[in-house]
Amino acid sequence: MTAYNPAEAQATIDRVRRVLKNPPVAATRQSESARTGAKSGGRDVNFATLPEYEVINLAKAVGHLAGLEDPYFRLHDGLARETTSLNGRQVVNFSSYDYLGLNGHPDVVAAAKAAIDQYGTSVSASRLTAGERQVHRDLEAALARIHDAEAAISFVSGHATNVSVIGGLLGPEDLIVTDVSIHNSVTEGAKLSGAKRILCPHGDLEAIERALRLNRSRYRRTLIVVEGLYGMDGDVPDLAQLIKLKRRYSAWLMVDEAHSLGVLGATGRGIAEEQDIDPSDVDIWMGTLSKTLVAAGGYIAGARPLIELLKFTSPSFVYSVGTPPPVAAAATAALGVMQRESWRLKKLRQNGRNFAALATARGLDIGLSIGASIIPVIVGSSPHAVILSQRLLERGYNLFPAIFPGVAENQARLRFFMTSRHSIEQIEGVIDAIATELPGIRSGPSFVNTIAGIDV
Template sequence: MAKSNKKKLSTDERSIALSAVRRLKNAAPKQSTPKPQQARATAPKFADLPGFKEIGLQKAAAELLNIDNPFFRAHEGRAGATTQIDGQTYLNFSSYDYLGLNGHPKVQAAAKAAVDHYGISASASRVVAGERVIHTELEERIAHLHGVDSSIAFVSGHATNVSTIGQLMQPDDLIVHDSYIHNSIVTGAKLSGAVRQSFQHNDFDALESILELRAHKHQRTLIVVEGVYSMDGDYPDLPRLIEIKKKFGAWLMVDEAHSIGVLGKTGRGIAEHFQVDARDVDIWMGTFSKTLAGCGGYIAGCHNLIEYLKFTASGFVFSVGIAPPIAAAVCQAIRTMRDEPSRVEAAQENGRYFLQQAQAAGLDTGVSQGCAVVPMMIGDSLKATVLSDRLLKRGLNVLPIIHPAVPEKSARLRFFITSEHTKDQIDLAIKLIKEELRSYENEPVSLQQLMSA
């Protein structure tokens, strides 16, 4: 069984950690910014930025509780159903590699061949000198995967949403999105300057009410949802959304970062799952870093949309083109997903099995539908962090998701289920979670109690 290398705090070290926690919790509010007529003697401090104090408090609390930082854990090789950390093997549920294609021999061979042929970097923006033949092949395969006219590839999934929404929408437009939407959508909406409003998760009556009230006041309206929600593992009613967007003359954008390879009989996403015409969705977004074993993102849709973005989206025009080895690897990953349908079947079966076993064990899986992502709802951020640490000590790597990534009291352990996991591994994970939850509930950890000790 894996063991932690972290040493227990000495009495002096514990005292120092306690002092740090008390100091940070009781820190006086920062002075207001100087009045315009006052000269600034020194530059502002980065430590005064919003959220910096909270980071320090979390670090000090972790030291006090003798907890390893669960974030930035360095894996020593490919992270699949198992992984190596600090020379030890762990059962791993913290990888997006849903179909196990990241280590597939054909995908690796495609990337190596592209290095030999193209080198490593595109070396320039594609608009000027960075265009390569492999980019055309990649975008054609993405368009075919979605069943639409064309696509455009960006070097970052997050930047794909930021650049696309920031470019398409204007200050007099309206963006309405699910309340569980990814940060990149919100950031893009803020960049655009458009009016933004969220609706309660998967509540399409609420969406209609918003559109009834506001859509007619704006030149353009964009509705944004995810194909599979990355924190919760459920998906929206796409046919209903298409009806609503047609009723109000809105654009519909679906972020398929976590649904390609996961939904649909052959892994082609939520349109295949519901058997709807993909052209009824105006904007398809996806990433290469999950199922498709690469890095970056894309937009797929009609010719006019893609042509517009290729000449105006700042994250594309002013950014280096996607690295040719990545493009080649993604192309091969798409081919392999088509040629080896058993991988999609295994991922879907494992997701259902994990969800069923977790629920049978009395664990709270939130609204998950077993689509690759299954959260264990914990509620308290400290509790989630402690449980993650204890599970790591027992050989199970799963990360806590805490505020501000999720709302307060919605902290969770987030499990990614892949085609590579076995039922024995899933059963073991459920067993360990139950045991550690029971142990914690018998002896809860309270930072306040430790501080008053």
């Protein structure tokens, strides 16, 4: 814990007052370059003087003064699974998307090594112009089969998949209707498209229907986008009702399966299997290779004309290097292990149910989570969430706080990512630690709370 220094505290408080009185968005804020005379046409040219950078440094200063360690960019010493080593210390890890525990699986590692031996570490150019490798075709065929789709296309980045595909398929004459909790990649893709965007309250199908009824007729194309399993709340949409809406209003339905592939459904095929839906009723299946499939990148699965269109027009495919061969091979191998070793999914879902039940029994708020792979513990205050994260790390549990502005201030939380490798002892231990620490954090005095309540 950092020792309290009165002079340092006063300096930090002064900085807080200055920023609160003159926020970065205010046109009247005096920049550091203006104070020092470093000007270029009256504009800041030094990144260190940008007000946005000042806010980052201020947050770090407040945390340091309150004795809090920076929760960002923690350095792992090796393979991070249900446990990990941070600076030589072994801790239980609940901050990994490795839902089925496949990272480091012998079959996955062997496939990646074999691909390096045959193809090297890169394809060195765009697949469109410089050709592709069999590992790409194998991966895309496997992904298409998972979604019962005609074809699939893989991208080198999951985030760029949504940005590029949505940004390319839609334009200023079109409409995009999404859940307010949708992932940033969808939001950025919608911005890029220039389409009219309507954000609906989380899980509110009536709001989606109202948005379509009042607006659909005025636009050329309409896209509805939801997540198969929401990454922040751990809940699911009603896919059958969404399909009815997309048919009624002649819209496309896109489902982001980033967190639901390998998690939902009897065999891990996602929300369609979980809710007994014909996958062909969804127009665009999107997913990532970086979570259950322990690789990197993203993909789209759907009708063959859609995939052909994307192969020739989607910027992040046409103008980007193809997925590295060892990465593609690892993802394909992970799909195979997922299907062969069905016990992993059963254990994952059992762990999720156990965590949700035990947390609820101890009075912890898990929000809307269905108790699958993502379960938040809602703390309700950003400073409290950061403090709790540090207290848990001291007790041997690695958790990352989700705080404002990523979530509403009263919804600050710790997100638990369950895996098939976690034990019941690890689950019981972390829940007991939270139930022990949280009441004291909420009731105790905190310099962070003092900072937050400064009268300006």
